[in-house]
Amino acid sequence: MGIALGLVFFYAPIELEEGLLQKIFYLHVPLAIVSLCGFVLGGIMAIAHLRTRDRRWDLRSYVTIHMSLIFGVAVLLTGSIWARGSWGHWWVWSEPTLVSFLIVFLLYATYQPLRFAIEDPERQARYASVFAIVAGAFVPLNFLAVRLSTAYVHPRVLGSSANLPGTMRLTFLVSLVAMALLFATLCSYELTAKRTRMLLRSRSRILGYQ
Amino acid sequence: MPTLASALPEDTGDGYVAAAYIVFFVILLIYVAIMALRLSHVQRDLRDLRARTQESARDDTRQDAAGGQSKEHDDQTREREPV
Numbered sequence: 001m002g003i004a005l006g007l008v009f010f011y012a013p014i015e016l017e018e019g020l021l022q023k024i025f026y027l028h029v030p031l032a033i034v035s036l037c038g039f040v041l042g043g044i045m046a047i048a049h050l051r052t053r054d055r056r057w058d059l060r061s062y063v064t065i066h067m068s069l070i071f072g073v074a075v076l077l078t079g080s081i082w083a084r085g086s087w088g089h090w091w092v093w094s095e096p097t098l099v100s101f102l103i104v105f106l107l108y109a110t111y112q113p114l115r116f117a118i119e120d121p122e123r124q125a126r127y128a129s130v131f132a133i134v135a136g137a138f139v140p141l142n143f144l145a146v147r148l149s150t151a152y153v154h155p156r157v158l159g160s161s162a163n164l165p166g167t168m169r170l171t172f173l174v175s176l177v178a179m180a181l182l183f184a185t186l187c188s189y190e191l192t193a194k195r196t197r198m199l200l201r202s203r204s205r206i207l208g209y210q
Numbered sequence: 211m212p213t214l215a216s217a218l219p220e221d222t223g224d225g226y227v228a229a230a231y232i233v234f235f236v237i238l239l240i241y242v243a244i245m246a247l248r249l250s251h252v253q254r255d256l257r258d259l260r261a262r263t264q265e266s267a268r269d270d271t272r273q274d275a276a277g278g279q280s281k282e283h284d285d286q287t288r289e290r291e292p293v
Contacts (some may be wrong), residue, residue: 193245
Protein backbone atom coordinates (compact mmCIF):
# COMPACT_ATOMS: atom_id res chain seq x y z
CA MET A 1 0.00 0.00 0.00
CA GLY A 2 2.90 2.31 0.80
CA ILE A 3 4.50 1.63 -2.59
CA ALA A 4 1.17 2.30 -4.30
CA LEU A 5 0.74 5.61 -2.45
CA GLY A 6 4.33 6.57 -3.29
CA LEU A 7 3.69 5.89 -6.98
CA VAL A 8 0.37 7.79 -6.91
CA PHE A 9 1.82 10.96 -5.42
CA PHE A 10 5.44 10.98 -6.61
CA TYR A 11 5.60 8.92 -9.81
CA ALA A 12 2.35 9.20 -11.75
CA PRO A 13 2.08 12.43 -13.73
CA ILE A 14 -0.64 14.98 -13.05
CA GLU A 15 -3.37 14.62 -15.60
CA LEU A 16 -3.92 17.60 -17.90
CA GLU A 17 -7.71 17.88 -17.79
CA GLU A 18 -8.56 17.01 -14.19
CA GLY A 19 -5.25 17.94 -12.60
CA LEU A 20 -4.58 16.65 -9.11
CA LEU A 21 -8.19 15.50 -8.77
CA GLN A 22 -7.41 12.54 -11.03
CA LYS A 23 -5.34 11.02 -8.17
CA ILE A 24 -8.65 9.84 -6.67
CA PHE A 25 -8.85 7.46 -9.63
CA TYR A 26 -6.00 5.33 -8.17
CA LEU A 27 -8.03 4.84 -5.00
CA HIS A 28 -11.63 4.77 -6.22
CA VAL A 29 -11.30 2.41 -9.21
CA PRO A 30 -9.20 -0.33 -7.49
CA LEU A 31 -11.61 -0.16 -4.53
CA ALA A 32 -14.58 -0.64 -6.88
CA ILE A 33 -12.94 -3.50 -8.81
CA VAL A 34 -11.85 -5.34 -5.64
CA SER A 35 -15.26 -4.81 -4.05
CA LEU A 36 -17.15 -6.18 -7.08
CA CYS A 37 -14.73 -9.12 -7.42
CA GLY A 38 -15.26 -9.80 -3.70
CA PHE A 39 -19.02 -10.05 -4.24
CA VAL A 40 -18.50 -12.52 -7.11
CA LEU A 41 -15.94 -14.47 -5.02
CA GLY A 42 -18.49 -14.67 -2.20
CA GLY A 43 -20.90 -16.28 -4.66
CA ILE A 44 -18.28 -18.80 -5.81
CA MET A 45 -17.55 -19.72 -2.17
CA ALA A 46 -21.29 -20.11 -1.60
CA ILE A 47 -21.40 -22.60 -4.51
CA ALA A 48 -18.56 -24.51 -2.81
CA HIS A 49 -20.60 -24.51 0.41
CA LEU A 50 -23.72 -25.90 -1.25
CA ARG A 51 -21.69 -28.54 -3.08
CA THR A 52 -19.64 -29.75 -0.12
CA ARG A 53 -21.93 -28.77 2.81
CA ASP A 54 -18.75 -27.62 4.52
CA ARG A 55 -19.57 -24.73 6.89
CA ARG A 56 -16.10 -23.25 6.42
CA TRP A 57 -17.05 -22.20 2.88
CA ASP A 58 -20.11 -20.42 4.21
CA LEU A 59 -17.96 -18.55 6.72
CA ARG A 60 -15.50 -17.58 3.97
CA SER A 61 -18.35 -16.42 1.74
CA TYR A 62 -19.84 -14.36 4.59
CA VAL A 63 -16.51 -12.70 5.45
CA THR A 64 -15.76 -11.91 1.77
CA ILE A 65 -19.17 -10.30 1.26
CA HIS A 66 -18.86 -8.42 4.55
CA MET A 67 -15.48 -7.03 3.53
CA SER A 68 -16.76 -6.15 0.04
CA LEU A 69 -19.57 -4.17 1.66
CA ILE A 70 -17.06 -2.18 3.72
CA PHE A 71 -15.04 -1.53 0.56
CA GLY A 72 -18.33 -0.63 -1.15
CA VAL A 73 -18.95 2.13 1.41
CA ALA A 74 -15.49 3.50 0.61
CA VAL A 75 -16.25 3.29 -3.15
CA LEU A 76 -19.46 5.29 -2.78
CA LEU A 77 -17.86 7.94 -0.58
CA THR A 78 -14.70 8.40 -2.64
CA GLY A 79 -16.81 8.35 -5.83
CA SER A 80 -19.05 11.06 -4.45
CA ILE A 81 -16.06 13.21 -3.54
CA TRP A 82 -14.60 12.72 -7.01
CA ALA A 83 -17.95 13.53 -8.66
CA ARG A 84 -18.25 16.70 -6.59
CA GLY A 85 -14.76 17.84 -7.58
CA SER A 86 -15.10 16.83 -11.21
CA TRP A 87 -18.76 17.45 -12.10
CA GLY A 88 -19.80 19.78 -9.30
CA HIS A 89 -22.39 17.34 -7.90
CA TRP A 90 -22.13 14.78 -5.10
CA TRP A 91 -24.32 12.34 -7.00
CA VAL A 92 -25.49 12.15 -10.62
CA TRP A 93 -28.57 9.96 -11.03
CA SER A 94 -28.29 9.89 -14.82
CA GLU A 95 -24.88 8.21 -14.65
CA PRO A 96 -25.36 4.43 -15.08
CA THR A 97 -22.10 3.31 -13.40
CA LEU A 98 -22.86 5.18 -10.19
CA VAL A 99 -26.47 4.02 -9.99
CA SER A 100 -25.62 0.41 -10.89
CA PHE A 101 -22.99 0.26 -8.15
CA LEU A 102 -25.49 1.69 -5.68
CA ILE A 103 -28.01 -1.00 -6.71
CA VAL A 104 -25.41 -3.74 -6.17
CA PHE A 105 -24.43 -2.21 -2.82
CA LEU A 106 -28.05 -1.97 -1.63
CA LEU A 107 -28.70 -5.53 -2.78
CA TYR A 108 -25.81 -6.80 -0.66
CA ALA A 109 -26.82 -4.53 2.22
CA THR A 110 -29.80 -6.89 2.65
CA TYR A 111 -27.50 -9.93 2.95
CA GLN A 112 -26.73 -9.57 6.64
CA PRO A 113 -30.30 -8.81 7.83
CA LEU A 114 -31.48 -11.82 5.80
CA ARG A 115 -28.74 -14.01 7.23
CA PHE A 116 -29.26 -13.10 10.85
CA ALA A 117 -33.06 -13.20 10.60
CA ILE A 118 -32.77 -17.00 10.39
CA GLU A 119 -31.98 -18.66 13.70
CA ASP A 120 -31.31 -22.23 12.63
CA PRO A 121 -27.58 -22.24 11.66
CA GLU A 122 -28.00 -24.87 8.96
CA ARG A 123 -30.84 -23.03 7.25
CA GLN A 124 -29.09 -19.71 7.76
CA ALA A 125 -25.98 -20.95 5.92
CA ARG A 126 -28.03 -22.50 3.12
CA TYR A 127 -30.25 -19.45 2.48
CA ALA A 128 -27.27 -17.09 2.70
CA SER A 129 -25.43 -19.22 0.13
CA VAL A 130 -28.38 -19.13 -2.28
CA PHE A 131 -28.56 -15.35 -1.88
CA ALA A 132 -24.80 -14.99 -2.42
CA ILE A 133 -24.94 -17.07 -5.63
CA VAL A 134 -27.90 -15.19 -7.13
CA ALA A 135 -26.51 -11.78 -6.21
CA GLY A 136 -23.01 -12.83 -7.31
CA ALA A 137 -24.39 -13.72 -10.75
CA PHE A 138 -26.15 -10.35 -10.87
CA VAL A 139 -22.88 -8.41 -10.44
CA PRO A 140 -21.22 -9.28 -13.81
CA LEU A 141 -24.58 -9.01 -15.60
CA ASN A 142 -25.04 -5.56 -14.13
CA PHE A 143 -21.49 -4.59 -15.14
CA LEU A 144 -22.10 -5.83 -18.68
CA ALA A 145 -25.40 -3.92 -18.92
CA VAL A 146 -23.65 -0.71 -17.89
CA ARG A 147 -20.86 -1.32 -20.42
CA LEU A 148 -23.40 -1.85 -23.18
CA SER A 149 -25.35 1.25 -22.30
CA THR A 150 -24.82 4.21 -24.56
CA ALA A 151 -24.18 6.97 -22.04
CA TYR A 152 -20.42 6.91 -21.58
CA VAL A 153 -20.07 9.78 -19.17
CA HIS A 154 -18.04 7.72 -16.72
CA PRO A 155 -14.37 7.47 -17.75
CA ARG A 156 -13.32 4.07 -19.14
CA VAL A 157 -9.85 3.10 -18.09
CA LEU A 158 -9.45 -0.58 -18.79
CA GLY A 159 -9.45 -1.93 -22.31
CA SER A 160 -8.43 1.38 -23.80
CA SER A 161 -4.70 2.05 -23.53
CA ALA A 162 -5.11 5.41 -25.25
CA ASN A 163 -6.76 6.73 -22.07
CA LEU A 164 -3.91 5.67 -19.82
CA PRO A 165 -0.22 6.29 -20.49
CA GLY A 166 2.42 3.81 -19.29
CA THR A 167 3.29 5.48 -15.97
CA MET A 168 -0.35 5.91 -15.05
CA ARG A 169 -1.14 2.33 -16.07
CA LEU A 170 1.70 1.00 -13.90
CA THR A 171 0.57 3.09 -10.94
CA PHE A 172 -2.99 1.92 -11.44
CA LEU A 173 -1.97 -1.76 -11.59
CA VAL A 174 0.21 -1.45 -8.46
CA SER A 175 -2.71 0.27 -6.68
CA LEU A 176 -5.02 -2.53 -7.79
CA VAL A 177 -2.66 -5.24 -6.50
CA ALA A 178 -2.19 -3.32 -3.22
CA MET A 179 -5.94 -3.02 -2.76
CA ALA A 180 -6.44 -6.73 -3.51
CA LEU A 181 -3.74 -7.62 -0.97
CA LEU A 182 -5.33 -5.35 1.62
CA PHE A 183 -8.68 -7.03 0.98
CA ALA A 184 -7.15 -10.52 1.34
CA THR A 185 -5.32 -9.52 4.54
CA LEU A 186 -8.43 -8.05 6.15
CA CYS A 187 -10.49 -11.09 5.13
CA SER A 188 -7.89 -13.42 6.64
CA TYR A 189 -7.79 -11.29 9.82
CA GLU A 190 -11.56 -11.40 10.21
CA LEU A 191 -11.73 -15.13 9.41
CA THR A 192 -9.14 -15.89 12.09
CA ALA A 193 -10.98 -13.71 14.62
CA LYS A 194 -14.32 -15.39 13.82
CA ARG A 195 -12.85 -18.90 14.03
CA THR A 196 -11.22 -18.08 17.39
CA ARG A 197 -14.52 -16.74 18.73
CA MET A 198 -16.40 -19.81 17.53
CA LEU A 199 -13.79 -22.14 19.04
CA LEU A 200 -13.91 -20.29 22.33
CA ARG A 201 -17.71 -20.45 22.40
CA SER A 202 -17.74 -24.18 21.63
CA ARG A 203 -15.10 -24.86 24.34
CA SER A 204 -17.15 -22.88 26.87
CA ARG A 205 -20.23 -24.87 25.89
CA ILE A 206 -18.38 -28.19 26.22
CA LEU A 207 -17.11 -27.20 29.67
CA GLY A 208 -20.64 -26.11 30.63
CA TYR A 209 -19.89 -22.44 31.20
CA GLN A 210 -22.53 -21.16 28.80
CA MET B 211 2.73 38.57 -9.48
CA PRO B 212 -1.06 39.10 -9.80
CA THR B 213 -0.76 38.00 -13.42
CA LEU B 214 0.98 34.83 -12.30
CA ALA B 215 -1.67 34.19 -9.64
CA SER B 216 -4.48 34.64 -12.12
CA ALA B 217 -2.80 32.15 -14.46
CA LEU B 218 -3.02 29.43 -11.82
CA PRO B 219 -6.21 27.40 -11.72
CA GLU B 220 -8.50 28.51 -8.90
CA ASP B 221 -9.32 25.04 -7.64
CA THR B 222 -6.65 22.42 -8.08
CA GLY B 223 -8.81 19.78 -6.42
CA ASP B 224 -6.20 18.92 -3.78
CA GLY B 225 -8.83 19.32 -1.05
CA TYR B 226 -11.00 16.69 -2.70
CA VAL B 227 -8.02 14.35 -3.16
CA ALA B 228 -7.09 14.72 0.51
CA ALA B 229 -10.73 14.19 1.52
CA ALA B 230 -11.03 10.99 -0.55
CA TYR B 231 -7.85 9.46 0.87
CA ILE B 232 -8.71 10.56 4.42
CA VAL B 233 -12.19 9.00 4.10
CA PHE B 234 -10.63 5.72 2.96
CA PHE B 235 -8.13 5.62 5.83
CA VAL B 236 -10.79 6.62 8.38
CA ILE B 237 -13.00 3.71 7.20
CA LEU B 238 -10.00 1.39 7.49
CA LEU B 239 -9.19 2.75 10.94
CA ILE B 240 -12.78 2.32 12.16
CA TYR B 241 -12.77 -1.28 10.91
CA VAL B 242 -9.45 -2.06 12.62
CA ALA B 243 -10.68 -0.40 15.84
CA ILE B 244 -13.87 -2.52 15.82
CA MET B 245 -11.80 -5.65 15.22
CA ALA B 246 -9.40 -4.71 18.04
CA LEU B 247 -12.39 -4.23 20.38
CA ARG B 248 -13.74 -7.66 19.43
CA LEU B 249 -10.31 -9.16 19.94
CA SER B 250 -10.13 -7.65 23.41
CA HIS B 251 -13.51 -9.30 24.19
CA VAL B 252 -12.12 -12.63 22.98
CA GLN B 253 -9.05 -12.17 25.19
CA ARG B 254 -11.29 -11.38 28.18
CA ASP B 255 -13.46 -14.45 27.52
CA LEU B 256 -10.33 -16.56 27.15
CA ARG B 257 -9.01 -15.28 30.49
CA ASP B 258 -12.38 -16.04 32.14
CA LEU B 259 -12.43 -19.53 30.65
CA ARG B 260 -8.87 -20.21 31.83
CA ALA B 261 -9.64 -18.93 35.32
CA ARG B 262 -12.78 -21.06 35.55
CA THR B 263 -10.98 -24.14 34.26
CA GLN B 264 -8.15 -23.68 36.76
CA GLU B 265 -10.64 -23.06 39.56
CA SER B 266 -12.64 -26.18 38.76
CA ALA B 267 -9.42 -28.20 38.46
CA ARG B 268 -8.35 -26.90 41.89
CA ASP B 269 -11.80 -27.81 43.33
CA ASP B 270 -11.51 -31.32 41.88
CA THR B 271 -8.05 -31.77 43.46
CA ARG B 272 -9.33 -30.46 46.79
CA GLN B 273 -12.36 -32.80 46.67
CA ASP B 274 -10.12 -35.74 45.79
CA ALA B 275 -7.81 -34.90 48.69
CA ALA B 276 -10.75 -34.42 51.05
CA GLY B 277 -12.27 -37.69 49.84
CA GLY B 278 -8.99 -39.50 50.51
CA GLN B 279 -8.65 -37.98 53.99
CA SER B 280 -12.22 -38.86 55.03
CA LYS B 281 -11.68 -42.41 53.77
CA GLU B 282 -8.54 -42.68 55.93
CA HIS B 283 -10.47 -41.19 58.87
CA ASP B 284 -13.26 -43.77 58.40
CA ASP B 285 -10.73 -46.60 58.28
CA GLN B 286 -9.02 -45.37 61.47
CA THR B 287 -12.36 -45.06 63.30
CA ARG B 288 -13.36 -48.51 62.13
CA GLU B 289 -10.06 -49.86 63.48
CA ARG B 290 -10.65 -48.24 66.88
CA GLU B 291 -14.22 -49.51 67.15
CA PRO B 292 -14.69 -52.68 69.26
CA VAL B 293 -15.30 -55.74 67.19
